[in-house]
Amino acid sequence: MNEASEVVSQLQQELRRGVVVLAVLSQMDTASYGYSLIQRLAERGLEIEEGTLYPLMRRLEKQGLLASEWDTTETRPRKYYRLSPLGREVLAQLSAEWSGTVAVMNRLLGSENHE
Numbered sequence: 001m002n003e004a005s006e007v008v009s010q011l012q013q014e015l016r017r018g019v020v021v022l023a024v025l026s027q028m029d030t031a032s033y034g035y036s037l038i039q040r041l042a043e044r045g046l047e048i049e050e051g052t053l054y055p056l057m058r059r060l061e062k063q064g065l066l067a068s069e070w071d072t073t074e075t076r077p078r079k080y081y082r083l084s085p086l087g088r089e090v091l092a093q094l095s096a097e098w099s100g101t102v103a104v105m106n107r108l109l110g111s112e113n114h115e
Helices: 003-026 034-043 050-062 085-110
Strands: 066-071 078-083
Touching (some): 003 034, 003 050, 034 050, 050 066, 078 085
Antiparallel strands (some): 066 078
């Protein structure tokens, strides 16, 4: 891997970290357990590993953005997460912020001054 590729790889990771929370919140309108969420995100083009997702979901729950409940009706108990009322409010605000940021970046990247 050359120097530019290494730098790009590191910067891609930084960009990705910034959008994973928004991506996860955007998919939590209905109750989901971790593995089903990983599959749904992958189907939509965002690969995320269990080692990234589960700690993130626990953190979002601690912050009050997700609520959880255990389903013990199956042979293997599953913890389901869903957006809390605070999570819905935060998702709406983050979505608006994201849209504004994308619009600005599209203008910057599409400008004649871009080299």
